[in-house]
Amino acid sequence: MTKLTFVSTRIPFPPDKDGFTENIFHIIQSLKDQYSVHIRYIFFGKQMGNWEENEFEKHVDELIFEIGYSKYLFPIFPFLINKYENSTPVLFCDFNSGYYQNVIGSDNKILYAADSQAFYRSKRKDVFSKLLFFKFIIEESFLYRKFKNIIFVSDLDVEYTKGRTNGRGIQIPIGYNLSRSFGSTTKKFDLVFSGNFNFFPNKEAAEFFLIEIFEDIKKLFPYIKVCFVGRNPSSLMKKYANNFKLNIVVTGEVDKVEIYLAQSKIYFSPLLSGSGMKNKILQAMASSLPIVCTIESLSGFLDYNRYSVIVSNTQLSLKSSLIEMLNKSDLELEKMGQSNREYINNNYSWSSIVKIHYSNIFNI
Template identity: 20%
Template sequence: MNILFLSPEIPFPPDGGHHLRTLNILKILAQKHEIYLIAFAQNRSEFEYVAEMEKYCKQVHLFPVAKTGFNVQFILLALRNLFSRTPVIAQRYFLKSACQKIKEIQQSRSIDLVHIDMLALGLYQSCFSESPVLLTDHNVESLRLYRWMKVHRNLPFKAYLWCQYQKMRLFEKHICSTVTHCTVVSHHDLILLGNLCEKGHFSVIPNGVDTEYFYPMEAPSVPLKMVWVGGMRSPYNADAVDYFLTTIWPIIREEVPTASIDFIGAAPTDRLQKCAAQDRRLNVLGFLPDIRPLVQQAGVFIAPIRSGSGTKLKVLNAMAQAKAVVATACAAEGIEAQDGKHLFIAQDHRHFADLVIRLLRHPQIAEQVGRDARRLIEETYSWQVIARDLDVLYESFRQRRIPIDPVVKNSADPATAVFRRRHAGHSPLENSIHP
């Protein structure tokens, strides 16, 4: 099949959750299909990776977009967005030059399927011909914005996030209802989006792990060592680290004075750098090309994430290395794991600290949980299994026999119920959305 694949970023290097999923799927799918990749770049340095992606794709076209954050280009975009019904992230990605390239590819090649690898690229539906469109929802984007708004302390920015949440909720409903088919990364997200977008058609294609790369190494754990993995340019990761430092670490430090933790990830927060300067037990290591040896040394992998949505690949990777993971409900969301058997889910900061302390003091429990976690990953979350399922879905488009996973209505899951109540009673988005 000839597949036109739209990605919000060039998925290289594989240094984050979205990159990992997209790159692994493209590698395997390219063995059977011709991939025409349209992607976007915030920095000129990203154009260096075009040659890497040409190993797997027939064509690669990369387009520059405005950087996020406090810069003139993005601030002007955000100001213009005040008068638009479209979320700023979707408006940011919509470029006439990219739309023109999409049309050129469709005119010169017989495209069997368009794969949109992020909701924010949904505006490009106006550029497609008659090809069926498959959308991958890596997250429930409106829920992610809502959670971020709830934990943010800056009131003007909180108000801005609230406006973006309202726009995203309507945009998400419209796009998921108008594409041919959507894939989500978990049954949890299937319930949320299925109830929000009742006209949409969904299948679950979970996130995965390269089980040959992430595996239990022959390296003994360092006593009383924890590890965090995640670049802190992401606001969700930055919030998780600061939350750990302010509410969880003081309890652990008091109960286990010799405990220590490695923080792996680019752009450490100001709070982390300040705390590390005053406490030698906090080791700030920055970005590392290979995180596996240090993860293997740790007795406990922490994931104190409070905002965001979707399945966290960092958690799956740690489980693949047979590490005991202590996570919030948000960090464990969508993973088909049993609490207390495959990982530990904390209800609040005190519970989180108590779980970590227990595992540090009883490493044999951590080792058993790690073994069970690895077994779960091998059986459920291997990229080979996941790419195979996606390939079956691709073939179903060719045969026009698309499988649909049933959506469980009125789920008893409390997070789902809260989210559904938030969305109840809102009017649908108008048929046309203009960037």
């Protein structure tokens, strides 16, 4: 049995809480499902004794709590925390956990960065983002050099950080748990887009569609129904929903996004910026939806299903692609959606991601 150590400043439970919990939980679960491994999870933070900790403990062999001293002070005073010896690769599950790397005695330390925060902030124009950009450049330069490999989910992040990783950045895509998706149901919406709209790229994308594309499409499809699913919709999104009550639905926060995906015919993603791999695209494919999206939406994908995913590079081509997809019959849309689900099952299920990539990372 191979003993594996994970280090983090977060508990990855429940699995569908956010991108971090989704990724780390399923990496651990798929490793245990497919291999003979003993999982030790070291958590740097305050033990709360809540149900998340209690439930997650059932999925690992050891759950160890360490006091999470300030990440900026700890490198100066590493003696504050116990040291652990480990002969196998150690995965530091989030950027902040990397600051505790010197408590693990291993020559094979790997940082799961997922995304480069400096890369994300480099695309923002506000003053606060510019300040954060310089902060993350300094932090990444300090931290990345301490690891044998740094895992990113997108090739764009690998390329952007090459100077700070000294070429040790590697791309491993995220997977998706297909059991989360719902079966076919009555279709209420022609188009659906999902996300946390407090996140600038999602807000920017939704508002771009509403201002630049929606009314032109409505002229051709007067009864079109467009659904925006997710928390923190902007005031402009709410304004459009109020002005076009028959055409636009803005849900706000929902318990399960998958329910709304199952009620839709086409997923569209008009993202103009952002970094990392988009879980929303995997989620839409797993929900058997054909997709119209920008090239930015496919960041991190090693490949995609060209039959069922239409990629547009300009505002004009995105509008044309949406019109083309909306003109297809329900039967053809259903076939395209099923093709996407099969593609995800064969290429991006968590079991296949772990088997192809993480078995090599952990030498098992």
